[in-house]
Amino acid sequence: MSFLVLDSVGRRFGALRALSDISLSVESGELRAIIGPNGAGKTTLFNLISGFFPPTEGNITFEGAPITAVNPTELVHRGIIRTFQITEIFLSLTVYENLRIAVETAMGLNLRPWISRAQRAAVAERIAELAAIVRIESKLHRVAGELSHGDQRVVEIGIVLAKSPKLLLLDEPTAGMGDEETRHMTDLIRRLNKEQHITMLFVEHDMAIVFGIADRITVLDNGKMLAEGNAAEIAANPRVQSAYLGDAGLGNAA
Amino acid sequence: MGLILLFNAFNGLIQGAFYALMALGLALILGLNNTINFAQGAFMALAAYFAFTLVPYTGFWGALIAAPLLAGVIGFAVETVLVRRLYSRKDPIYTLLLTFGLALIIQDMIRTIWGAQGKPLAIPGFLNHPLSNTYFFLTGYRLFVVAVALIGTGALFAVLRFTRIGIRIRAGNADLETISALGVNIYLLRTANFIIGIVFAGVAGILAAGQLGLNPTMGDALIMPAFVAIVVGGVGSLVGSLLGGLIIGLASGITTAFFPAASEVVIYVIMGIMLVVRPRGLLGQEGLFE
Amino acid sequence: MTMEIASARTAVAKPPAPGLISRRVLGNVALGLVLLAVPFWLPLVGGYTDLASRVLIYALAAMGLNLLLGFTGGLSFGHAAYFGLGAYGVGLMLKYETHSILLALLVGTLVGGIAATLLGPIAVRRRGIYFAMITIAIGQMFYFLAVRWNSLTGGEDGLTGFSRHPIKLPGLTVPMGSVGFFYLVLVCFGACALLLWTVLNSPLGHTFVGIRENYKRLIFLGVRTKRYLAISFAISGFVVALAGGLNALLDNFTSPNTLNYTLSGDFLIIAVLGGMRNFWGPLAGAVIFILVRDYVSSITDNWMTVIGLIFVLSVLFFPLGILGFFNRKSAS
Structure with missing residues (x-):
């Protein structure tokens, strides 16, 4: 049984489909990066997992228990905690x-x-x-x-x-930071994962960080799952490359 | 009994029309100016006293148009000189206390200029007669109040829907930052919106004075029900405020028929029930983590 | 932003200052001595003891309100309701049930406090401006009840027919003239200040301040913020109700005006004027507000305009209040 499982999860806002058909599973102790262009649905995904709002489709389970429509306060008590972009x-x-x-x-x-x-x-x-x-x-x-x-x-x-926390969600932990601060934060994330054994999901734009520390990477684009794998697999994935081509290339995807 | 009930229900609806007019003006200012305008009742009284002074020169109809506009001019001054300075302060307490203080000042000015004694506002004679002998309560003035409330509300919604400024006001209510980024001068927009809200209060004030007469604290009796109307109707929804005003007016009117002493308290009971059953009100939006 | 920071520094316990006795303790002792000696020095500067009682009563009400307003971030515009309930509770008890003003005060405080405890959970369903609107509307309900329920409350004429009797303790009778009553008010004020101080320096108080600062963060720490807002609402309701009861004793009278939202406005401006992020802010605000009102109403009929100007000017120029203003000056 995986630690966190999303099964065909989707979220609609009126006519707008922010996320659809997201299925992923995260193992205990994993350090997972969520990447994707702006508007890909990364923060929406965090909002669904942390109970900010419920999904309109699909199911989420955490440690084997369903948490699809559980409120954020209760989720905190079960061990899911998050930070915000702001x-x-x-x-x-x-x-x-x-x-x-x-x-x-x-x-x-x-x-x-x-x-x-x-x-x-x-x-x-x-x-x-x-x-x-x-x-x-x-x-x-x-x-x-x-x-x-x-x-x-x-x-x-x-x-x-x-x-x-058992599961920590970090929304763009290094956004807007200088080099020194970024290094400190990256080091902190790694230490929390390795020394405190906290399972983590983090949204990040800086590919150097993502490829440097993440165990696995999930790529979202346009509200859908584009790819999933380790750093080497993602870097070699042609669909990922083309999704990022509109931006200034992989290294500067923000 | 049936007739009395009908009478009270109708009376309540008229009262509800006052509440709705007041609530609309308040809700406009609450939405775009992010301000609970405590001085709304004082502005209402001010417009009524302006009308009282104007009637001998302009007649009732001229005063009905001119006095709210004059109040709007004062509103313009208040917004640009005082209220505007507080938009950047996040804590709502400052605008609340500012407008509360303004209400005291305006009331005191009215008392000083026109006196503390109540005064009647002369209305055209033909509006004063009952329309029929059976339904003696159906005076022309009551119908007139309903008509003006309808026209005013209709005009407001038409402006909001079809004019450029109205569309911007609605957009600003939804997302002020975005329309500011699109190059709309939100300072000007907020000023215009404030003035419209005050003019609404002014019209309501004159209508009320025609029925109940003038006194410096006449606004106090209407501003609280207007708050309740907004809470019941749903914060952020103008239509909700309108409905809220009519509902509490009707409820208060019907209660008068059975238990007159409770006619004021009943609207707060309705609000309490609404808050327990449906905290966002009839048509209000759901706030995240409110 | 800088404004909030500067003001908050004064509101929170800092790491203990070096030295045997901190400046804060010394300041509080000095304040206590000044208050204890009021009946002796006030007449010398042209004041009268009842005025000092009024200042303390309003300060107590504003301090109670400020637990919710300044330290929990709940803008209640309806706390006069609990003040008035306390006042009517005391008045009715003395008129019909008892000669003991202590028992009457206890009952009045319970009546107002329990009302706040029951109504708080309804009000905290919304936040910000809407919370303010709901609190004011709930408060007005009591106002109209008092106006209409003539047989019990005396209606708009107010409630009369009760007076302060001496307090009879075993072996001791305390007369309740102006001076005796002042010390009763001072004891109540001191006890409530101690209570509020203890709460603010406890985990409960820290949670209150956290709600003021960032309720979203607290929700995502698993805290049920509404419950704590309601607790703060209730505690402040009890304190304000006690103040209302004392006010009825001071006047031997109470009226629907002690329930009205205009009085809530007075309490708010007292807190803001003195400094709502400051523990003693409401006391400073009450001194200024009551003295100015007392003086101005004796020299002009237009005192309402002056009070209105106090509101407008303090909002525009003293958003941190008098104490906050001086704290910032001394900090920079």
């Missing part, structure tokens, strides 16, 4: 406070109108741990809104990590 963090709070909300949520403390000394210490310890994993320790007491775009994305990943 970074969604708590902008006017410090990084520490950002992580604290996530950690307290993960520890199920939200309803507590007070907190014991021991719990406070446990929260602080977990925050330090997360900050170390995503390497944001030096900026813990800076206000998140004042950080660089790249650092904000890192904070967002720290936030979602607090919930110990």
Whole structure:
């Protein structure tokens, strides 16, 4: 039984078909890239898996259980967590406070109108741990809104990590980043996959990253599956090449 | 009993026409200007007082046209000098408090200029007579109110559907960023929209004054039901606001027949039921994660 | 953007400051002493004790509202309803049931607070502007109830026929003259401030602030945001209801105006004027608002225009409120 299975999934918005007949399966521990030209339906796919809206056709199963029409809050509890194309963090709070909300949520403390000394210490310890994993320790007491775009994305990943996801969906994690930030993010994604054993799907435009770290690659075009395979297979696939020809070639497909 | 019920239902519908006119103006401004215009009731009173002053010179009909336009001019000033500065602030509290303060100022001005005492607004004599002896409640003025409400609403929808500015207003309601990117001057569009909303309030104010007379706080009694009409009809839908206004007017009228003391409370009960059963209202769009 | 950042800094607990006693603790102690001494210094500067009670009562209401408004991001324009319910609860209890103002206050607070607890879940079904419209409409329902239910509430003339009796404790009778009552208000204010402070520094309070900041992120962390909005709504409802009960005791009177949305507007502008992201903002706002209104209404009939101008000018020029404004200055 595969970890995540999509069976002939499609989504319509009125007359518009955003996605149709998507069937794919992701194994536990896999690092899967989703690529495709703009408007191919990558973000729509993420929205379906994360419960942002339900598919109009087909079924999705996660760890063998159907999750087709399950709401996002419940999906989070089952271990599916996502980031967004536009970074969604708590902008006017410090990084520490950002992580604290996530950690307290993960520890199920939200309803507590007070907190014991021991719990406070446990929260602080977990925050330090997360900050170390995503390497944001030096900026813990800076206000998140004042950080660089790249650092904000890192904070967002720290936030979602607090919930110990089984399946992490990253929507364009390196978009708009400089070289150094991109390297840091790429390294982080790889470490989370290898060291924390988190299964990941990520949408990415930078082919160097995709071919560099992804175990397998799914190519979408015009709302349909175009191809699937490892880096070598995708690079050699003539249909993929022609889909990208309209853009400036493979290396610069954004 | 049947006649009384009919009377109250009809009365309620007329009341509903007021609510609908108010709600339409509010909903327009809520949509494109992203502002709950608390001063809508004050503008309504202002137009009615303008009409009161104009009637001796222009007659009722002239005042019915000119006074709302005058209120529109004040609305133009308010939008360009004050409201516009707040569009960039995401938190809706600022426009809410601004227009709330404006309402206080306008009411106080009216009190200072025209006095706190209620005044009658003279309407043409022929509108005052009952149309028949059996249906004594059917005065010409009541029919006239319904007619004006119909014409006004019809004109609004025609403008929105067929004129360039109307089409842009509707497009702006759907997606302001996109039409801005297409080169439409959204500042101008929002100003125009605000003025149209105020003119609507003005017409409603004069009609109400013809029936109930003038006083500085006359708008207060209509603005709350207009809010309820928008919530019941569905936020983001002008037709919904119209329907919402008629429904709560009718409900309030019918309740008057059985349990007069509850005639105001009933509209809030309807709203509460709607929120529980169908939070987006009759014709409202579903917001993601509201 | 910079505006929000600057304002939020003051709203959140920073890492503990170096030194034995932080500046924050010192400031709070100083504030407490100033308030405790009000009956002694206020007459010297030409004030009267009842005015100070009024300031504290409005500050308490605005602080309660601000838990929802400034810290949870819920723009309620209908909290006067819970204020008024508290006021009518106290008035009716004293008129018909008891001479104990403490028991009356308890009942009034429960009446208003429970109403908020029951109605909050309906209001939080929508967000933003629509939440504001719904809260105001729910509030007006109570206003019309009070106006129409003449036999119980006295209708538009308001509810009279009750008064403050001394508080009888075992071995001690506290007179409820102006000064005695001021200290009752101060005790209530202090207790609620402590309660709100504790909540804001707990995981529950952190969740509230998270909802204000980014409810989408919280939903995708698995938090049922509506539930927490409703909790914040309820807590603020209890605090506001207590303030309303105290207000009825101060006046020995209450009327439908204590339920009306115009009073909700006053509470909102007090919070905004003082600084809604600041814990003590509503207190600062109440001092300014009540003093200005008291003074202006004594010198001109057009005081409504002045109040309206306060709304307009503070929205245009002090969006962060007075405290937020000074905090930003000292930060830069």
